[in-house]
Amino acid sequence: MSPSPVTQWKALIVDDEELARHVIREFLESHPEIGVAAECANGMEAVKAVAEHKPNLIFLDVQMPKLTGFDVLELIGTDVPVIFVTAYDQYAMRAFEVHAVDYLLKPIGRQRFDAALERAKGRLGTKMPTAHELAATARPPQQFLERLVVKDGTKVTLIPVVKLDYAEAQDDYVALASQGKKHLKQQTIAGLEAGLNPDCFVRIHRSYIVNLERVVRIEPYGKDSRLAILSDGTRLPVSRAGYARLKALLDERK
């Protein structure tokens, strides 16, 4: 697997099945300009390998344990061309079509593989659509996020949304508060809001989304604004529009 002198590209193969990785490795043998930097059997390994090897191309399986292909893309950013690989997932396939992302269907054919590779080479340097856009399109209708993935250095944390207390916008990031800890994630608060179930999470303020389960009471605060008191004592500002949304939701629940 050591790069030969003609190797200009470093590829990463991510799939939890050994045989599936083998097919891709075999097809790559006829492309000496591409060397396989590493193979990963799951998403966690992939995130690490990307940081370590800085590959130019990633073959990424969609359905894997712990982290899905979409989660991996979200964590590694979208500077590297990715070719998704999937056996059968109608929603993911639709997302790839909509966002013109290359993907291969198992069983993978040689011709299709070569064509995808050519296109990936041409795309070098151009950005992929963001992982959020892609994942949002791939989400089956009426389904919301069940967990959030956060990367802190090379450490990956999974936060089930039921354990999310609130989220706070901080410039290009959102701070996710869960079980007394805060995790920074590169995402807009509107993007996060779109993925959360609106029956459980409310945008109470331009900069805050709160988990309805955590709200203990609302207190007036100054003219026109209020404070939401959470079960752990946290106090969050509630704007006028936010209060209207909160009230509508609470009335609905009664």
Place this chain on the structure above:
Amino acid sequence: MNLTGSLKSQHRIYRVAALPIAGLLAYVLHTPDGLTWLDAGILGFALATTGELISLPAWYSCRISPLQRTPVWRLLTTHLVAAQVLSFLWLGVGKLIARALSFVPSLHGIDARFDQRTTIVYAAGCVFYLLAVSFHYVSLAQDASREFETRAMETSIQAREAELKALKAQINPHFLFNSLNSISALTSINPSRARDMCVLLGDFLRLTLGLGEKTSVRFSEELDLLEKYMAIEKVRFGERLRMHEEIQEDSKICLLPPLLLQPLVENAVKHGIAGLPEGGEIRLAVERQNGRLAILVENSWDPEAPPRRSGGLGLKNVQKRLEARYGKDASLRVDTEGELFRVSLSLPAESEERA
């Protein structure tokens, strides 16, 4: 049949019956020295048209005291009391009408003449009530049997649908495409294993289609199918997939609906083992005891795994098919205990010698 529909049809029947009833009433009301034929005719018609005062409440009293589930003493008291009250009411209405009619010059004194016949009107009311009650009981019984037929038909249609879905679910596209991809990889690594896998996949598909056509299969046939399925998945997952079986010998001759076991194990692979980087074990325990067949499928899983699509469809389908076939006599229970996911199935142990 719904409540209002039933009432409406009764209302229609009554309208048809009202005319002969009016005639009968006129006949019993007429007396040579009391009500004239004209009086009796008019009053008979008036009483017949207000007869629904008796027949409609009778319908309600039948509904609240179903024939089979009400003690005799309650049936008797309910209907006797209702008969008295309603006849009295009816008689009252008749009196009011007679009173009103007495203001018509040619019918002067009709109310006094009517008063002589109150006993017979009262008795007619009671008889009329009892007739209405028996009519209603008959039609309620008809409704019930019709409803029973409809429900039986619906159940059988649902069962058929579930069977079809099970068949479709069997040839799970994800499983098929992944297996083909494995074969594709093996063709260059190990051609003879690739061929074995083709044969396995062929056997699996053939068995699935064959079993799907039957209504009952021996448990041992299900185990054969399972063996093929596991052999294919083992090629895909390698060391990650481990299986532990504890199958009681006499359970193998039991009869059960086809394709019940394999979806449970497929579920364990898809939602359990496939979500674990290091894989895990599936435990299958089957026991026949006291006329029951108990099947347990237990697997390790990651409670925080990314949600897989179409989660739980396979289980729901198995549950529907059990319900359609055994009703309340079979059960499917799902419980989780930390990193263990458990599906327990219990159904009557039928076997060929008894069937």
